[in-house]
Amino acid sequence: MIRLEKRPEPSRTMSYATPLLAVLATMVFGGFLFAFLGKDPIEAIITIFWDPLFGEFAFFYRPQLLVKAAPLILIAVGLALGFKAGIWNIGAEGQYIVGAICGAGVGLAFYPLESWVIFPLMALAGAFGGWAWAMIPAFLRVKFGTNEILVSLMLVYVAEQLLASMALGAMRNPEGRGFPGSRNLSQYESAHNAELIAGTGMHWGVVAALISVIFAYVLLTRHRLGFAIRVTGEAPRAARFGGVNPGRLILFCLGLSGLLAGLAGMLEVSGPAGQITIDFNVGYGFTAIIVAFLGRLNPLGILFAGLLMALTYIGGDIAQSQLGLPAAAIQVFQGMLLFFLLALDLFTNYRLGFGREAAA
């Protein structure tokens, strides 16, 4: 008879092994999916995971890896801090949009003035926008006990409508011949989040993502606040007796994740996306949730998870153009990855026991 036994302590080996096993399982089942769609599964998997890194046109795709991974990492690091403490901000997509709107708004307000202060101001505005948007659920949770999951998510839909209104109204390019969308910030030097080293994909977002990883790592392992976050997640009552103020922790975690998401949005809209359009956001705020879990809510893990997820985005694009694989297949693929990860995580805390249970 097989049964589950709780491990006395979570297994470290398994906690490192599960993401790898989950990726493998996703490749196998994703292969089935691709075969079902009438594509050669081996070829599809190679196209997604190998070609962007080592294929013929890798010199073109490798920089893209950093461009796509940066916002994912930036958002996921913030989310993970909250998730660790049992604070569920799932509205990062909304904070990302509002950050982009605020950042772009500052840039557009200065147009066509050229000055080095504009870009830092935009970054501040973007971070502030995301922070402010996240403070709505945070404040409501602390003050009234309102569920932050639902409020932060509702605000994504509100932010999307706000974005539509900006792209069609207040921020529309006056010289755009009536097309929706703002001026292109990549043609406005002071507001452009350009590549720092040409041909590498390295822009300010990548720098910010790396800094955020280091910051979060130090916070969690070396700082009292990080300790408070970990204790609150594992034993909320013990944390309270230990003097952790839960309200302040909620404000901090939601605020920080909103700030990082807003910054990511601003860096995206002034760089790779270039302008405010109705649909410049492509769901990074939601994918970052998968990244956070795939990285085991650990900043260093998130660094790798973000790169991996970026790889599936780029590989997915290639598979779409070369093999005609539908874009949605990649979304399914990413969803599967999260499922396998969650399922396999069982073996971090439990092990299989064989035979009869020893008499207690």
Place this chain on the structure above:
Amino acid sequence: MDLSAINPVLLIGAMIAAATPILLAATGELVAERAGVLNLGVEGMMIIGAVCGFIIAVNTGSPAFGFVAAAIGGAGLSLVFAFLTQATLANQVASGLGLTLFGLGLSALMGQTYVGIKPPSMGPGPFSALSDIPVFGRILFGHDALVYLGLLFVATVWATLKHTRAGLILRAVGENHDAAHALGYKVKRVRTLAILFGGACAGLGGAYISLIRVPQWTEGMTAGVGWIALALVVFASWKPWRVLLGAYLFGGITQLQLNLQGAGVAIPVEYLAMSPYVVTIVVLVFLSAEKSRAPGCLGRTFHASG
């Protein structure tokens, strides 16, 4: 702007129809939550229901088969959630989110060849003969079968939870799973069944959107209705009749803002379209003040030897 273009009788009728998908999904989620399971995958199960129902209805020419398929599809996806949370003891919040992300992707994949097709129409509702009665006839009897099925669901769920042994066991499992286990009830089995019921209801709600409300298939067409349904369960303090009230309230706001858009009110369309979500937040804030009674074990994982 021309508010006289809004016919109040038609408006109320349309409000009831707008409320039905929310009502169906929220009733299902209520049952799951009363059993102690927080399934954040409602949006995902709804959209899978929407696409399954649409595909089957188009291919068989029968909306009825479509709705059956939608219920099966929604329940099928919820089975993934049941496996993750009950068998592999995964975190319910993360699993539910995963379900929504996965459902949105899978539905887009399944429905890509069905964009722009018109589904077969439902035909007249069961009481359509009575709908010629002035004013009330249209409001009370002019609907399709699903509207009445939704009402029936609410009544049945209420009666079952309150007056039957099965309902008592379900509530016991949700309030205190350790005690229920000690009394010999199968906690995981009860929860799995509740999750499946929730999935089937969400699927029906989704198909109502794709087959009757819109009626068409577009990617991501549920547009947050599943999340509103989740909010509604909190709004209703886990009581079936209040779900009904809430669904009509939110359905009403959704429909009213659509009609106001149509009538050309001076408020920009985007701000009107925000209103159902903003109202949801405001209502949640007001209700969280009264410390409503959530089921005791909501969202907690159960493992017998733990």
